[in-house]
Amino acid sequence: MPASARRLDDPPGSAFLLAALGAHAAARFAERIAALDVTPAQTGLLRAIAATPGQSQQAMAQLLGTPPSRLVGLVDSLADRGLVERRRNPTDRRLHALHLTAEGAALAERIESVGREHDDAILRSLEHSERSRLRSLLARIAEDQGLTPGVHPGYRRM
Amino acid sequence: MPASARRLDDPPGSAFLLAALGAHAAARFAERIAALDVTPAQTGLLRAIAATPGQSQQAMAQLLGTPPSRLVGLVDSLADRGLVERRRNPTDRRLHALHLTAEGAALAERIESVGREHDDAILRSLEHSERSRLRSLLARIAEDQGLTPGVHPGYRRM
DNA sequence: TATTGTTATACTCTATAACTATA
DNA sequence: TATAGTTATAGAGTATAACAATA
Numbered sequence: 001m002p003a004s005a006r007r008l009d010d011p012p013g014s015a016f017l018l019a020a021l022g023a024h025a026a027a028r029f030a031e032r033i034a035a036l037d038v039t040p041a042q043t044g045l046l047r048a049i050a051a052t053p054g055q056s057q058q059a060m061a062q063l064l065g066t067p068p069s070r071l072v073g074l075v076d077s078l079a080d081r082g083l084v085e086r087r088r089n090p091t092d093r094r095l096h097a098l099h100l101t102a103e104g105a106a107l108a109e110r111i112e113s114v115g116r117e118h119d120d121a122i123l124r125s126l127e128h129s130e131r132s133r134l135r136s137l138l139a140r141i142a143e144d145q146g147l148t149p150g151v152h153p154g155y156r157r158m
Numbered sequence: 159m160p161a162s163a164r165r166l167d168d169p170p171g172s173a174f175l176l177a178a179l180g181a182h183a184a185a186r187f188a189e190r191i192a193a194l195d196v197t198p199a200q201t202g203l204l205r206a207i208a209a210t211p212g213q214s215q216q217a218m219a220q221l222l223g224t225p226p227s228r229l230v231g232l233v234d235s236l237a238d239r240g241l242v243e244r245r246r247n248p249t250d251r252r253l254h255a256l257h258l259t260a261e262g263a264a265l266a267e268r269i270e271s272v273g274r275e276h277d278d279a280i281l282r283s284l285e286h287s288e289r290s291r292l293r294s295l296l297a298r299i300a301e302d303q304g305l306t307p308g309v310h311p312g313y314r315r316m
Numbered sequence: 317t318a319t320t321g322t323t324a325t326a327c328t329c330t331a332t333a334a335c336t337a338t339a
Numbered sequence: 340t341a342t343a344g345t346t347a348t349a350g351a352g353t354a355t356a357a358c359a360a361t362a
Contacts, residue, residue, distance in 0.1 A: 010270075012205075012308055013277035014289060015183045017296045022180010024303055024311045025173045041329095047170075058343060067331060072345060094338050094343040119171035125302035130295060131172060137284065137292045138175040144283035145182055150170055153182045199352095216320060225354060230322060252320040252361050 025122050026154075032114050036107065044152050045074050046100070046108045049084060051150065054097045056089075063148070065156040083107055183280050184312075190272050194265065202310050203232050204258070204266045207242060209308065212255045214247075221306070223314040241265055 030040050038046070048064060049055075057075065061068040075098065078084040083104035089095040100108065123131050147153060188198050196204070206222060207213075215233065219226040233256065236242040241262035247253040258266065281289050305311060 013273055014293045014296060015187065015277045015280040016273065016310075017293065017300060018176070018280070019180045019184040019187065020305055020310050020312075021296055021300055021303070022177045022183070024300075024305060025180070026177040027311065027314075029173065029177065056343075068344065069332080069346080070330065073329095092339070092343090096344070115171055115174065119173045122173040122176070122299065122303065125298050126295065133291065134295045135172045135175065137288060137295075138172060138179055140283050141280065142175060142179055142182075145179070145280065147178055147182060152174075152178050153185065154178075156185075214320075226321065227323080227355080228353065231352095250320090250362070254321070 025118075028122065029115070029118050032118055033111060036110060036114070038107070038111070040152070041074055041155070042078060043111055044155065045071075046078065046083065046104060046111065047150065049098050049100050050105065050108045053099050054087075056095045056097060060098060064151060065148075065153070070155075078104065183276075186280065187273070187276050190276055191269060194268060194272070196265070196269070198310070199232060199313070200236060201269055202313065203229075203236065204241065204262060204269065205308065207256050207258050208263065208266045211257050212245075214253045214255060218256060222309060223306075223311070228313075236262065 026040065033040070033043055044064070045060075048060060052063075055063070057071050058068055061071045064071070075084060075086065079086060082101055085099045085101055086096040087099055089097060123134070126134065142149070184198065191198070191201055202222070203218075206218060210221075213221070215229050216226055219229045222229070233242060233244065237244060240259055243257045243259055244254040245257055247255060281292075284292065300307070
């Protein structure tokens with residue numbers, strides 16, 4: 001067997017494993033939350049509003065790393081269902097502060113709970129000690145790579 | 159602070175970290191190989207052909223988990239550049255066996271080398287012993303979750 | 317009649333840039 | 340004139356299903 005073919009048959013690197021497993025985890029999560037009739041992007045926005053309510057759409061767009069125009073559609077889709085509110089700032093009427101409604105907060109908690117089930121399903125083959133070791137390794141990489149905690153980088157041009 | 163808000167401020171689970179880091183790694187890899195004028199999907203196909211040459215497009219589509227119609231465009235894009243060859247089977251002229259050309263094999267090796275640089279960049283914050291521990295944890299999850307080794311699950315409806 | 321590969325069509329997602337309303 | 344948000348438009352990527360060639 002020629003050297004080139006041998007090399008291509010080699011197992012791919014850890015970064016590839018990470019990408020493959022990440023895509024798998026994301027797809028499985030999307031399936032779970034589809035039962036709640038929300039998309040991953042909507043979920044991330046709900047999470048972000050819950051974590052820091054009252055921000056303007058511009059500020060939120062910057063936090064998530066998305067063009068403001070994309071945020072409009074996401075906010076619309078949640079506002080139409082009464083999950084999110086735009087509150088106009090009386091001082092500067094250009095600003096729309098984002099808040100969860102009571103239903104939005106309730107849904108966010110349901111999603112959080114689905115997330116825990118999802119976590120267990122993905123990590124079921126690891127012991128508890130291994131899970132925390134994995135978690136700390138991943139957290140270190142995420143910090144080193146400059147990822148914003150709790151924000152999926154998929155909002156940035158993918 | 160109410161309980162609901164506290165919970166939503168909690169760090170997300172490991173599966174979320176995995177998804178976020180995987181998307182990040184995939185995006186950085188896409189940037190690197192853009193210099194070679196190939197996309198991640200093309201890269202995966204080149205890899206698959208290199209690993210198991212001579213397969214029909216149907217067989218390849220099944221291996222990658224993609225509709226055969228999607229494979230046509232990918233193969234076209236590589237064949238137009240002289241990287242991949244369709245060889246018609248004289249016995250059954252419906253079948254097109256996929257092979258790399260010499261240039262295709264050379265490009266596949268360049269990509270492999272870019273992949274190693276990419277790996278180092280993503281994992282630079284970990285010691286060597288930590289990298290192998292991470293690798294073995296990820297490999298176990300991948301196997302438990304039924305991922306085909308060396309194949310990115312993104313070929314399946316995303 | 318069944319199968320391989322291809323093409324045609326339509327749909328989803330997204331970014332860019334023009335536009336409005338407020339300041 | 341500058342900024343927040345919105346709308347319009349166009350492009351990329353993909354799946355579904357119809358189709359042609361071959362068996």
